[in-house]
Amino acid sequence: MVPNQQTQVQITHFSKLPQLDGVEVIKGDVPSPGEGEVLCQIFLRPINPTDVHAVQGLRPIGPHHTPHIAGGEGVAKVVKLGKGVQNLEEGQRVVGVPWTGLYGTWQQYRVMPAESLMPVSDKLSDKVAAQLWVNPMTAKGLVETSKPPEGEYMIQTAAGSTLGRMITSIAKHLGIKIIDVVRRTAQKEELEKLGAAAVIATDKENLIERVKEITGGNGAYAAIDAVGGETTKQVAMALQDGGTVYVYGALSGDPIQVDTLDTLYKYKKVEGWLLGTWLGGLKDFKATIQEVCGYLEDEVIVPDSGDSFPLEKVHEAILETEKTGRKGKVFLEG
Incomplete structure (x- = not known):
């Protein structure tokens, strides 16, 4: 009743x-x-x-x-x-x-x-x-938005979060090489087991140098960033010419920073990303949510x-x- x-x-x-x-x-x-x-x-x-x-x-x-x-x-x-x-x-x-x-x-x-x-x-x-809705759909949208060509890499920050682990799992499922960035070395093993191509712990590693090493000096194709502040700047500088950082969070609470010359001469971009905007551009919403539900049912992603x-x-x-x-x-x- x-x-x-x-x-x-x-x-x-x-x-x-x-x-x-x-x-x-x-x-x-x-x-x-x-x-x-x-x-x-x-x-x-x-x-x-x-x-x-x-x-x-x-x-x-x-x-x-x-x-x-x-x-x-x-x-x-x-x-x-x-x-x-x-x-x-x-x-x-x-x-x-x-x-x-x-x-x-x-x-x-x-x-x-x-x-x-x-x-x-x-x-x-x-x-x-x-x-079912916010994190899985966001993970799907961010991977689709920043998906690199075959053989290239993408970067994600805050990779140890619930959403970050979903992004890593979807990337692995789709055969995408993802470089996960975390703050603590203790988080590395879990993400490596999930399928990250590499994990960078910024408490002991230099983000830009490690990305260059991992990518053979080319830099990553694109990045997704949940932190903002100085982290956005570091991630952008680790991208190849013409690369884009998609910022979807503000965990640091600090304004986004960029290196002016790196952005200007290497044609790099920093863009905001919102789930609602991405959903509004979908051609087949029903098929997308069915795909995400399938990821959950098949435990491709495990919240x-x-x-x-x-x-x-x-x-x-x-x-x-x-x-x-x-x-x-x-x-x-x-």
């Missing part, structure tokens, strides 16, 4: 870490589905970097207003069908592709257009299904899952996801 009230995580105002004084757990009404809509019970949600950015008001897309309900991803169960819905059944597990507005999953119940929901294969666990926290402990969960060296994605459950 569907209750009248539900637990929600509301952003009352944008706030900084670790205070998070703008993140509140509240009670709200459970909505009813209209024609063509579905009432979903969302029961598990990963905390992605974009969610943490949204809490702080740093996200360039999604809600810029307050208050609003947080969360951009999760897995749900269909509990009630609106009039005219025929492609879904009560009790099915579903995910939003994407969730409307790219927010609103940090609550227990939500109405969604039926056309925006996709049934989840029984082959996928709840924790894998909850992560790394960590601890779960109840919605009521959202502050603890957000701080946990920001810890250096954390293993696996943090979830909100219930």
Whole structure:
């Protein structure tokens, strides 16, 4: 039986870490589905970097207003069908592709257009299904965007993250030679086992020199960077003439740096990359998401899952996801 009230995580105002004084757990009404809509019970949600950015008001897309309900991803169960819905059944597990507005999953119940929901294969666990959208689709998009010609190399930074490991796994599956960049030597072995052509640990190795060694002095064809700041500059200088760095994150919190002469005379580019923009340019969205689902079902990519926290402990969960060296994605459950 569907209750009248539900637990929600509301952003009352944008706030900084670790205070998070703008993140509140509240009670709200459970909505009813209209024609063509579905009432979903969302029961598990990963905390992605974009969610943490949204809490702080740093996200360039999604809600810029307050208050609003947080969360951009999760897995749900269909509990009630609106009039005219025929492609879904009560009790099915579903995910939003994407969730409307790219927010609103940090609550227990939500109405969604039926056309925006996709049934989840029984082959996928709840924790894998909850992560089906953001990281796997981003990994697919970044590899496709920066894919080098046969025999050439690509670079990725922050390779030890959940998303970074997915990128390495897809690159291996597609026969792409990828150079993974991490901060700590202790991370190298795991990524080598995943299939990286080489791993550079910047605590003991010079990024530019090592890339030149690995590529026989040619430099890499392209790079994807989640860090920004000085790292973007170093990665760009490790590329061959005409190479492009696709920046999709800002983990350092520092403005992007470039070497002016290296960029000018060697025709190098630094471009921002967003999942939504890439998705908007797809010719066959359905085929792409089916391919990504196949990667998950066949365990080509295996999301790394960590601890779960109840919605009521959202502050603890957000701080946990920001810890250096954390293993696996943090979830909100219930």
